[in-house]
Amino acid sequence: MSAVFSEAEIAEIRGRFPILSRQVHGKPLVYLDNAASSQVPSSVIDAMSDFERNHRANVHRGVHKLSQEATEVHEGVRDRVASLLGAACREEIVFARGATEAINLVACTWGATNLRPDSVVLVGELEHHANLVPWQILSSRIGFRIEKIPALDDASLDQAAYRALLERHHPALVAVQHVSNAFGTVHPVADMASAAHAHGALILVDGAQSVPHRSVDVRALDCDFLAFSAHKMHGPTGLGVLWARKELLDAMPPWQGGGDMIDKVSFSGTTFHEPPWRFEAGTPHYVAAAGLHAALDFLEEIGIGRVHAREQELLAHAHEVLGAIPGLRILGTAPDKEGVVSFVLDGIHHYDAGMFLDQMGIAVRTGHHCAQPAMERFGVTGTIRASFSVFTTEEEIDRLAAGVVRLQRVLA
Amino acid sequence: MSAVFSEAEIAEIRGRFPILSRQVHGKPLVYLDNAASSQVPSSVIDAMSDFERNHRANVHRGVHKLSQEATEVHEGVRDRVASLLGAACREEIVFARGATEAINLVACTWGATNLRPDSVVLVGELEHHANLVPWQILSSRIGFRIEKIPALDDASLDQAAYRALLERHHPALVAVQHVSNAFGTVHPVADMASAAHAHGALILVDGAQSVPHRSVDVRALDCDFLAFSAHKMHGPTGLGVLWARKELLDAMPPWQGGGDMIDKVSFSGTTFHEPPWRFEAGTPHYVAAAGLHAALDFLEEIGIGRVHAREQELLAHAHEVLGAIPGLRILGTAPDKEGVVSFVLDGIHHYDAGMFLDQMGIAVRTGHHCAQPAMERFGVTGTIRASFSVFTTEEEIDRLAAGVVRLQRVLA
Amino acid sequence: MTAIDTISQREAEVVEEFALFDEWLDKYEHIIELGKSLSGVDPEFRTDHWKVKGCQSQVWLQPGTEGDLVVFKADSDAAITKGLVALMVRVLSGQPAEAIARAPLGFLESIGLREHLSPTRANGLASMVKQMKLYAAAMSGRGNEGGQDG
Amino acid sequence: MTAIDTISQREAEVVEEFALFDEWLDKYEHIIELGKSLSGVDPEFRTDHWKVKGCQSQVWLQPGTEGDLVVFKADSDAAITKGLVALMVRVLSGQPAEAIARAPLGFLESIGLREHLSPTRANGLASMVKQMKLYAAAMSGRGNEGGQDG
Numbered sequence A, B: 001m002s003a004v005f006s007e008a009e010i011a012e013i014r015g016r017f018p019i020l021s022r023q024v025h026g027k028p029l030v031y032l033d034n035a036a037s038s039q040v041p042s043s044v045i046d047a048m049s050d051f052e053r054n055h056r057a058n059v060h061r062g063v064h065k066l067s068q069e070a071t072e073v074h075e076g077v078r079d080r081v082a083s084l085l086g087a088a089c090r091e092e093i094v095f096a097r098g099a100t101e102a103i104n105l106v107a108c109t110w111g112a113t114n115l116r117p118d119s120v121v122l123v124g125e126l127e128h129h130a131n132l133v134p135w136q137i138l139s140s141r142i143g144f145r146i147e148k149i150p151a152l153d154d155a156s157l158d159q160a161a162y163r164a165l166l167e168r169h170h171p172a173l174v175a176v177q178h179v180s181n182a183f184g185t186v187h188p189v190a191d192m193a194s195a196a197h198a199h200g201a202l203i204l205v206d207g208a209q210s211v212p213h214r215s216v217d218v219r220a221l222d223c224d225f226l227a228f229s230a231h232k233m234h235g236p237t238g239l240g241v242l243w244a245r246k247e248l249l250d251a252m253p254p255w256q257g258g259g260d261m262i263d264k265v266s267f268s269g270t271t272f273h274e275p276p277w278r279f280e281a282g283t284p285h286y287v288a289a290a291g292l293h294a295a296l297d298f299l300e301e302i303g304i305g306r307v308h309a310r311e312q313e314l315l316a317h318a319h320e321v322l323g324a325i326p327g328l329r330i331l332g333t334a335p336d337k338e339g340v341v342s343f344v345l346d347g348i349h350h351y352d353a354g355m356f357l358d359q360m361g362i363a364v365r366t367g368h369h370c371a372q373p374a375m376e377r378f379g380v381t382g383t384i385r386a387s388f389s390v391f392t393t394e395e396e397i398d399r400l401a402a403g404v405v406r407l408q409r410v411l412a
Numbered sequence C, D: 001m002t003a004i005d006t007i008s009q010r011e012a013e014v015v016e017e018f019a020l021f022d023e024w025l026d027k028y029e030h031i032i033e034l035g036k037s038l039s040g041v042d043p044e045f046r047t048d049h050w051k052v053k054g055c056q057s058q059v060w061l062q063p064g065t066e067g068d069l070v071v072f073k074a075d076s077d078a079a080i081t082k083g084l085v086a087l088m089v090r091v092l093s094g095q096p097a098e099a100i101a102r103a104p105l106g107f108l109e110s111i112g113l114r115e116h117l118s119p120t121r122a123n124g125l126a127s128m129v130k131q132m133k134l135y136a137a138a139m140s141g142r143g144n145e146g147g148q149d150g
C-alpha cells in the first residue's frame, strides 16, 4: 500500500515502539497525537536506562571516568545536532528544556538587548503560544509593537500581507513557525527569511513541528534562530535545542545564572563562559543526551526523507477518507502540509468527539492546541487533530474515520 | 559497624544501584561524587522505562487515556513533593529544570518586580554560583546592591555579621544555602529566617544539598522560597522544584511564556494561568515525574531519617581517617555538617589528585565546585571533595584514604 | 430542617439508574440525554465571570438560594460535560448548604465515572464541584441572608 | 626547508619511550617527570591573557619564533597537566608553522593518552593543542616576519 515501505518494514518499525502493543479501554491503541509528543522506540528507552545504569554522573569538569563518559555523551550529541541542522559549528547548538525555553531564551537575551520601544516584531497568526507569549511578555517590559502576519482561509500565511508588513514596519524580528502544529501547514520560511533579511529583520523559525518530520538545514533556510524539542522526535522529554548563528550567540548576554555558564565568579564581578555554555546554566539534563543519540540513530536509520515521504502518504489518505465524511470540515487545506489533519464536526463539540474516540482506543488531541489566535481566526474554540508518525498506518486512519462516523450518529 | 543498618541491609541497599557493580580502570567503582549527581536505584530507572513504554503522552488538557494517565503521574508527584516539604498546598510546588532554574525563576519574577535600585540582597559567601550569579545578573539590570554574608574559618556563616548586615541594610532578600555543597556545612536557616523576617526581609533557601539528605519542612524553617534538584536525590535529571509561599507565587508575574501557563491568548492581550502552572511554560519533563515518584518511594522506604543518620556515621568516619593523614587539610570543620568532606593536600594540585584517584576507581570531584567565592575565601583554587550517599561504606572511605596516601607518595 | 430527599438518597437513585448500562456507549448516551434536560443558566450568567476555570469545554454555573436551600443552574457547550454537569446539579441542587459542602459524592465512583472527578481531567468537573462547594460554604457562612448573586 | 627531526620522528620517539610502561602508575610517574624538565614561561607570560581556557588546572602557553620555526614554552600548576604539556612542547616546538598546523598527533593514541585530547577533558589539553595550532597558523600566515608576541 505504501510506496515507501513494505508491509514487513512497517510491521518491523511498529515493533520497535513498545507502546503500540498497549490496549486502551480494551481496544488496541491508535496513537494519533504525535504532534503533542511522539513515542519512543525501545532503543531510546534502553539507551537512557543503560546510561543510568552504567555512566550516570554530572558532566563538565569532572575528572573521574563516569563524568568523562557522561560529558562525552552529552557534548557528543551537540555535534550530531549541529550536523543534523547543517550548523556552521557545534557551538551554535544550545540545549534548553524544550522549544518553549529556547524561544524564551532568545526573547530574554537577544530580544532584551536589541528591541526598543519603537521596534516591531512580526508574529504569525498561527503561532503556537510558545512563539507569541514570550514576545508579549517582553513587549510588556520594553514596549515594542507586535504585528500579526495574517493567515488565509487555507491556513497558509498571507505572503503579500507579510511583504507589506515588512515594507511598512521594517521590523527587527520575524517570529514564525516552520510548520503549524494546529493545521500542518508548511510555511515558506526560506522565502520569508530572505524577505526578512532584505528588510533588515532577523528571523526566528519555530521548528518544533518540522525538524522531526523533514530535513531541515539552517543554512538552506538562511534563518537566524531555530528552536525545537526532542520529545517530538522520538526523543526524551525535558530537552530542546536552540540553534542560532554564532555571531548572534557571541553578542548575546547571559540569561540564567549558575553553574557551568561562568568563567570567573566573585562578589566583585563575574565573567561568563563562551556560547553555547553561557546559555546553559545549571546541571544539564544529561541523561537525555543518551536518549537523543538513540533517537537520531533511529531517524538516520529510517532516513528522514523516508519518514517525510511516508507521512505524506498518510496525510493524503487521511484527507481522502476524512474529507469524504459529511458534516466533517478539515481546517488547513494549503497544498504544502506535514502529517497533521485538524477538523471540526457540525454540531459536535471537539471535547465530546475526543471522549468518544478515546473510548474507541483512538488518541487524538482536541482543543486549541496552544494556538488560540489560530482558533479565533477560524471562528472555532478548538478542533479535533490527528497527527501522524512514521509508524502510523492507513488502517489506523480508517479506524479514526469509522470512529468519527459512529460518534456522529450518537452526538449530532 | 553501622548502628543504623545491618551489614545485610547495606548490601541490600547497594544491590539496588546497578552502577555500583561497574568497574572503572579495572577496579570496582567507588562513587564519592554524590553531591554532584546522586545515583539511581533500579526502581527509578524501571519506573521511567515503564512510563515510556506504557503511558507516554503529553500532559494537561489531553482527553485521551494516555494523556490522562501521564497527567495523573505528573500532577501526582506535585502532591507528594508538597507533602514531603510540608507545603500548605500543592499549588506551592513549581517544577523547573533544576535548582538553578528555580532560583533564576525567583530572580526574574519576584526579584524583577520587588527589587529596586536602592534594595539590598544578602548572599552567603559559600553559595553555589546558582545562588549568586542570578542575583548578579538581575542586579546589573536593576542596580540593587549584593552584600556578602561572610564565612568563618570553619566554613560556617558568621551569624553576628549576618545580624549586623540585617541591621545595617534592611535587605529585601536573603539568599542562602541550607547546606554547603563545597564543604558540607549545615547553616542555621531557621534562625536566619526568623532574623530575616524580623528585619522585613524574605529568605530564599537553596535546598539542593539538604532536601536529599535530611527532613526539610518549609513551615518549620519558615522560609519563603526553597529550591532543589531531583538528580541529587536519586531522581531524574532535568527536573527541579521551587517551593514558594502561595501568597508570593500569586503575586509573581509570569516569566517564560508558552503553552500551559496561559489562560487566554490573543494578539490583543493575554491572561495567565494560576500558579504553579503560570510558571511552567511548555511541555514539562513529564517522564521525570515517574522517576521522581520512584525516588520518593525509595527515600520513604529507607526513611530520610535513617539516610541522614547513616551519612552522619560515614561523615564521622571520613573525618577520622582522612583527618589522620599528614599533609591533608580538611576545609569545613563546623560541627553541623552533611556527608561532604572537602580537603586539600600539601603541594599537590587537586586535579592531579583527582586523576590518580580516578585511576584507582575512586570518583571524587575536584575543582571549585561551582563556588569560586568560597574557594577564594579559603585561598585555594579548588579542593578534593568526597560526598556520600546512603549506600557508601566505611570500606570505600578507607579506600579513598589509602588512595590519598599512595598518591601523596608519587606526587608530593 | 432536612431536605425530603437527601444527597445520598439522590446518589443511590443515580447509581441504580446507571446499573442498567454495561456498555460505555450506552452510559454516555444516557449522560448526553441527561444533559439535554438541563435548563441552562440565565442569560446574564452566561459570561466569563460565571465560567468554571480549567475546562476544555465551557461550563457556566449559576448559584442561588431557595429558602434555606442552595440551588444551582448550569450549562456547558459540550454534550458529555453538560450531562455530567446535569448529574451534579441533580444530586446537589436544592440541598442545604452544609450538606453540599460535606458531600463525599461517592456515586461517581460507583457508576464508573470517578476518573471525571480527577482534577487533571480536561472537562473540569472537579473544578465545578469545588466551585459548587465553595458557593455552598459561602452561603452557609451567610446563614439565611439569601440572595442570588453569591 | 624541513626540520632535521620532523614531528613524526619525534612522535615515534615518544611512543618508543612509553612502550616501556605497562602500568598506569609508571606511565603517569614518567609524565610527571617530563613535566619537571619543562622550562616554564617567561614571567610576563604568566598572566590570564596567556592562559589556555577550559582547564581545571591552569596552563600558560608562550608562542614565539626562531628563524622559520615556531617555538613554544609552556607551564601548568598541576603536575600531570604539566607533563602532558611538556610532551606537546617536545613534539611541536621548533617545527615549521605549516607542519604544526597540519600535525595529526596520533602519538597520544599510541601511548594510551588519547582520552586526554578529548575536548571534554578537564585538563584542557585539547584547548592547548588548538591554541598551538592557531598560533602556528597565524605565524605561517605572516610568512617570515617573526616576532615574539604572536
Ligand SMILES: Cc1ncc(COP(=O)(O)O)c(C=O)c1O
Residues within 6 Å of the ligand: A259, A282, A283, A284, B035, B036, B097, B098, B099, B100, B101, B128, B130, B131, B177, B179, B180, B181, B206, B208, B209, B229, B231, B240, B370
Ligand atoms: C548547593 C547547590 N545549589 C545549587 C545547585 C545547582 O543545582 P542544579 O545544577 O541541579 O541546578 C547545586 C548543584 O551542584 C548545589 O550543590
Ligand SMILES: Cc1ncc(COP(=O)(O)O)c(C=O)c1O
Residues within 6 Å of the ligand: A035, A036, A097, A098, A099, A100, A101, A128, A130, A131, A177, A179, A180, A181, A206, A208, A209, A229, A231, A240, A370, B259, B282, B283, B284
Ligand atoms: C509549533 C510548536 N511550537 C512550539 C511548541 C512547544 O514545544 P515544547 O512544549 O516542547 O516546548 C510546540 C509543541 O507543542 C509546537 O507544536
